[in-house]
Amino acid sequence: xxxxxxxxxxxxxxxxxxxxxxxxxxxxxxxxxxxxxxxxxxxxxxxxxxxxxxxxxxxxxxxxxxxxxxxxxxxxxxxxxxxxxxxxxxxxxxxxxxxxxxxxxxxxxxxxxxxxxxxxxxxxxxxxxxxxxxxxxxxxxxxxxxxxxxxxxxxxxxxxxxxxxxxxxxxxxxxxxxxxxxxxxxxxxxxxxxxxxxxxxxxxxxxxxxxxxxxxxxxxxxxxxxxxxxxxxxxxxxxxxxxxxxxxxxxxxxxxxxxxxxxxxxxxxxxxxxxxxxxxxxxxxxxxxxxxxxxxxxxxxxxxxxxxxxxxxxxxxxxxxxxxxxxxxxxxxxxxxxxxxxxxxxxxxxxxxxxxxxxxxxxxxxxxxxxxxxxxxxxxxxxxxxxxxxxxxxxxxxxxxxxxx
Numbered sequence: 001x002x003x004x005x006x007x008x009x010x011x012x013x014x015x016x017x018x019x020x021x022x023x024x025x026x027x028x029x030x031x032x033x034x035x036x037x038x039x040x041x042x043x044x045x046x047x048x049x050x051x052x053x054x055x056x057x058x059x060x061x062x063x064x065x066x067x068x069x070x071x072x073x074x075x076x077x078x079x080x081x082x083x084x085x086x087x088x089x090x091x092x093x094x095x096x097x098x099x100x101x102x103x104x105x106x107x108x109x110x111x112x113x114x115x116x117x118x119x120x121x122x123x124x125x126x127x128x129x130x131x132x133x134x135x136x137x138x139x140x141x142x143x144x145x146x147x148x149x150x151x152x153x154x155x156x157x158x159x160x161x162x163x164x165x166x167x168x169x170x171x172x173x174x175x176x177x178x179x180x181x182x183x184x185x186x187x188x189x190x191x192x193x194x195x196x197x198x199x200x201x202x203x204x205x206x207x208x209x210x211x212x213x214x215x216x217x218x219x220x221x222x223x224x225x226x227x228x229x230x231x232x233x234x235x236x237x238x239x240x241x242x243x244x245x246x247x248x249x250x251x252x253x254x255x256x257x258x259x260x261x262x263x264x265x266x267x268x269x270x271x272x273x274x275x276x277x278x279x280x281x282x283x284x285x286x287x288x289x290x291x292x293x294x295x296x297x298x299x300x301x302x303x304x305x306x307x308x309x310x311x312x313x314x315x316x317x318x319x320x321x322x323x324x325x326x327x328x329x330x331x332x333x334x335x336x337x338x339x340x341x342x343x344x345x346x347x348x349x350x351x352x353x354x355x356x357x358x359x360x361x362x363x364x365x366x367x368x369x370x371x372x373x374x375x376x377x378x379x380x381x382x383x384x385x386x387x388x389x390x391x392x393x394x395x396x397x398x399x400x401x402x403x404x405x
Contacts, residue, residue, distance in 0.1 A: 279322060
């Protein structure tokens, strides 16, 4: 068959579904997924079944189908196209957790980074806990990449049918009769030294936890394909590391208290929220075109909100994550004002119940302190964010400006 597109699906460093057509070079981005949610659904199915998504002429329109990777690669080779597969260099092979340092502009404690890389390299199970949007998924991808390993991603929180995702499905074909199709998870656990990310474990269905019990057990390490005692089992390959993420706290809806037996199968790894200086530096790096005073104001607003929620008697019950902050900065980069960005991305996170005493009114008061019109001295005195923060290459200690180096 003559295919017009051969789309290879993947997950990006944030765990979001992406795809690239190997014939035209078109990349299916976040914007494409919003316009064509059906493409996202098809790419997700391709990921779960370990196939390629292709299009072919069907009358005046195009049809979609899924083909095996071997068939897809053979077709692409007939067009003179070779699928790029990541080659691990000698440098990457020789890299060790002992030499691990965090990537540039990725803010994580050096000790925690080395511990994370070490556990992945040794095939350990890790449970990464922390607030939503603090970088758990991103840290996993970056740590694995630093030692030349790729991550296979599974969003357990979005899985309605754990058995289908983790084991597979039985199908019927009139020619071959009933047959079993194993899941991508089954194939992944049979790859030596694989890194498998189990995202949102705390939101997963309890059935998923039951299936994973023997898989994660350091002694058993097998997957049972059925509940029967004599059911076939799949052995987990040598060196496989399972990284799970969980949003811990009552503010996260649909989260479940993790089973103690399941928790005992992991090493706990706590992700920290960026402090104000780190978040400002991150924003400055990612959005160099945005005025530094505006980024400073945004960092100060988020800092005040986080200080409030960690106070002894907080007036709010939610916080703004680093992921949220980056989304706000994206609006600033597109020309929105802080006030406009807050209206659509900050205020909706907080309850408006209680009139003038509501959480939303309190957050509005915080934002108002940092709107344009405040002098730099007033901004410093209002927040005292850090004596090291910069305004256009200078720092301010409360009295004098000095050149920042």
